[in-house]
Amino acid sequence: MQLQTIFVVTGGSSGIGKCVALEAVRRGAHITLIARDVKKLESAVMEVTKCALHPEKQKVQYVSLDVSKNYEDVEKALHSAEEELGPIFLLVNCAGTAICGRLEDICIKDVKYQMDLNFLGTLYPTKAVISRMKGRGEGKIVLVSSQAGLLGIYGYTVYSSSKYALRGLAEALHMEAKPYNISVTLSFPPDTDTPGLAIEEKTKLMETKLISESAGLMSPEAVAKQLVKDALVPATPWTIQLLVDLSNPVRSPAYVEARTLSHQHPQLPAHIRPERVHQPD
Ligand SMILES: NC(=O)C1=CN([C@@H]2O[C@H](COP(=O)(O)OP(=O)(O)OC[C@H]3O[C@@H](n4cnc5c(N)ncnc54)[C@H](OP(=O)(O)O)[C@@H]3O)[C@@H](O)[C@H]2O)C=CC1
């Protein structure tokens, strides 16, 4: 990656998102972190700045924003971030949450909260950057699903649904974006040791725990490293980044499915070449 590449990371103040930001500044990128809580954002900016490859040249900034509420606000924030730092090269959508429960037990407020955050909270920032990326003929978008987005898991009834939705979004968007030299990467981590997981553990059903444990636990650093690497050098035809704890002997069905799917996913017919809005400078 070249110095001065510009990243935006939603959910960048904690867990996987913060580790993605750390990984990116170590490679020389400028970063905008997006989340809601200003205190957490300020402390993440300090931590991330310290790891910069060229601290005097790299910019690390934050925007306090709820990515799930209002599309116009999200678009405005991302466009202002571009005016501050320059054109966004890579958008990583990490903001998300898991609220556990069987369908009959989960309240509708929690259903809507998860769908809004995990699905719309990824779609909104992605929609806000896509047309400018197409115009420049360059860009990368990462969506963070979960292994529960490859396999419906007991007690993750709503969470799994929200993460499956991201897969539909990624596959369709990939076809729209590829002719414009924009890659779409979809990440499927197993349980990852983050503040979000610690909160989720408090309400997680025993059945969910038993199934999840079979896929192992990863560090957010390892997930972020793989995520950034795969986003920058995408495999063909579109990258499925399936993270499995290799020290765990279980070879999950999810692993097999992901490999098959990556070979089956159709590509846009070669003769279709939508024209670029304008050529990059
Ligand atoms: N940890 C795990 O086991 C796994 C996690 N994932 C997925 O990875 C992603 C990151 O998870 P993880 O690192 O554990 O999460 P954390 O809970 O540790 O961090 C979540 C981040 O998202 C931000 N965020 C939450 N709600 C909003 C919102 N409405 N608008 C903007 N930002 C928001 C939080 O900041 P703030 O609250 O201040 O807004 C925080 O920065 C999620 O999508 C999760 O589903 C996938 C597989 C496994």
Ligand SMILES: CCCCCCCCCCCCCCCC(=O)[C@@H](N)CO
């Ligand atoms: C024949 C039966 C074999 C069973 C193997 C099953 C392996 C799949 C396990 C899926 C694990 C899901 C983890 C989701 C993590 C997550 O997204 C949350 N922690 C988010 O916070």
